[in-house]
Amino acid sequence: MQKIYQPKKKVVIASSIEGVFNNGAKECGFISINALSRINPFFKKNTMDEFIQDKSVSDSKEMKAFLALRPLVKVAEDYYTVLQLIKNYPAEAEKIIESKDEKIVSFFEKRFEALKAATKAQREDFKKAFYDERDERKAESMEKWQLLQSPFIETVDEFRALHANGYILSFVTSKDEKSTYELCVAYSSPMAGYLKEEEVKPVSREEIYFMGSSACMITPQRIIGRERMPGKKDKAAQLDIIAKQENVSKGQVFRLDDMYNADEVKDMRQAGYENIIIVKGGYAFDMEYEKAQKDGILVVERENMAAAIANKAKELGL
Numbered sequence: 001m002q003k004i005y006q007p008k009k010k011v012v013i014a015s016s017i018e019g020v021f022n023n024g025a026k027e028c029g030f031i032s033i034n035a036l037s038r039i040n041p042f043f044k045k046n047t048m049d050e051f052i053q054d055k056s057v058s059d060s061k062e063m064k065a066f067l068a069l070r071p072l073v074k075v076a077e078d079y080y081t082v083l084q085l086i087k088n089y090p091a092e093a094e095k096i097i098e099s100k101d102e103k104i105v106s107f108f109e110k111r112f113e114a115l116k117a118a119t120k121a122q123r124e125d126f127k128k129a130f131y132d133e134r135d136e137r138k139a140e141s142m143e144k145w146q147l148l149q150s151p152f153i154e155t156v157d158e159f160r161a162l163h164a165n166g167y168i169l170s171f172v173t174s175k176d177e178k179s180t181y182e183l184c185v186a187y188s189s190p191m192a193g194y195l196k197e198e199e200v201k202p203v204s205r206e207e208i209y210f211m212g213s214s215a216c217m218i219t220p221q222r223i224i225g226r227e228r229m230p231g232k233k234d235k236a237a238q239l240d241i242i243a244k245q246e247n248v249s250k251g252q253v254f255r256l257d258d259m260y261n262a263d264e265v266k267d268m269r270q271a272g273y274e275n276i277i278i279v280k281g282g283y284a285f286d287m288e289y290e291k292a293q294k295d296g297i298l299v300v301e302r303e304n305m306a307a308a309i310a311n312k313a314k315e316l317g318l
Contacts, residue, residue, distance in 0.1 A: 004310035006165045009318045010248045013162060013309065014172040014224075014239055017180050019258030019282030021155050021171070024183075026051075026058060027148035029066040031137065032079035035129040039122075042087055048137060048144040062086055065093040068100065070283045071259060072112050075174050075226075080126035081115050088115075105285055134179065142182070151187045152281070154302045161306040163217065167313075168246060170222035172238045172255070177225035184218055221245065235264050236271035251275065252318060254309060258282025260292035275312065279305055 018024055030051050037045040043062060050057050057063075069082045085108060086093045096104050116123070138145045163169055171180055222245075224238045235255075243253050250272040258279050265276060278284070278292045278299045289299050300308040 002161045002306065004161060004165050004307050005314040007167065007310075007313045007318045010168060010246060010252055011166075011309075011313050011318050012168045012170055012242060012246050012248055012253045013256055014170050014242050014253050015256040016258060017171045017173045017175055017183070019284075020256060020279055021151060021159070021187075022149060022183050023152050024149035025067050025070050025283060026063065027145070028070075028073075028079060029063050030058075030148055031130060031134050032066070032083060033062070034137075035126060035133040036080065036083055038129045038133065039125050043083065048141065048148065052144065052147055061094065061097070064097045068096045069093075069108060071285045071288065072108065073283075074261065075127075076130045077123035077127040078112075078116070079130065080123050081112055081119065084115055084119070085111060100285055102287060105287070131176070138179075138182075146183070146186050149183070151183075152302065154281075155279075155305065156187060158302070158305040159217070162309065165306075165310065167309070168222070169218050170224065170242050170246075171218060172224045172235070172242060174226050174229055177220065177223045177227055180223050180225055181218075181220050184223075187217075236268045236273060239268065239273050240271070251316065254312070256305075256309075259284045260288040260295070260297065262291070262295065265295060265297065275316075277309065277312070 015021060018028075030046065030048070033043045034045045036043055046057050052058070065086045066082060069085065072082060073079060089108075089111070092104065092107055096108065134145075159169055171184070173180055222242070224241050228241055229235075229238055239250070239253055239255065243250055251274065253273060254275045254277060255268060255273060256277050256279060259282065260278055268276060276297050278289065278297055279302050280289060280299065281302045293299050298308065298312065
């Protein structure tokens with residue numbers, strides 16, 4: 001276990017789950033395509049077995065384009081817009097699979113915003129279908145659903161180091177809290193090989209009843225999901241929840257994300273949250289890292305995440 005600076009005060013790591021802890025982009029693609037087939041069967045619906053076992057399904061051109069455009073997504077209904085872009089611009093979708101240069105990214109960014117504004121009703125229908133589809137697949141087989149995704153192993157190691165050195169880990173996400181906790185349980189299990197048994201925090205009977213799970217390195221109370229996200233621009237409001245819950249100042253909350261969103265950063269800063277960190281290797285376009293750095297955001301390598309966060313805490317005298 002790496003040795004890093006141990007804070008003298010509480011430091012809360014308010015991390016995104018997708019792109020930081022969980023590599024769930026393909027699961028989102030699978031769920032999105034099936035959800036769209038419920039309301040507009042342009043793409044073929046697949047079973048989890050087909051997706052897991054058949055590379056022609058999981059590595060199709062549509063899926064590759066979906067993954068390439070994943071950085072555009074902030075909320076579930078954005079997946080609808082991404083799929084529509086792939087349908088409407090197949091030639092350009094093939095191009096972005098091969099190269100994410102600024103020209104092709106700009107092409108999709110402009111059309112993404114225009115299509116969002118023109119399809120508000122359809123996006124709401126899709127949002128319901130998306131979560132219905134995910135719930136049904138989980139009910140069908142939790143094990144198969146979990147096989148659709150995997151953790152970023154480096155992040156698990158870095159989180160272990162932070163946890164062992166006294167940092168408080170939490171998830172602040174637009175993902176639903178139950179799915180977030182279930183994934184955390186799967187990745188925290190000693191059987192999965194990501195954590196040792198003594199590093200897994202036991203949970204109470206009430207938590208088991210509420211979540212239907214037995215153990216997680218992060219408790220349900222420290223998972224602030226879409227259920228507590230009043231609007232798509234309310235990340236700061238979610239940070240307020242975790243800050244109040246842990247009884248810390250806003251300066252003791254470190255927001256950890258894999259993507260740079262200028263509007264979201266502005267809102268968080270206006271609310272008093274200045275400690276924002278972007279970790280590389282998630283779902284962002286490479287050019288976003290440069291934009292983040294120009295905006296004064298600390299951008300770190302995934303393998304050096306814990307040390308970078310610890311150094312920041314030390315600099316701030318925490």
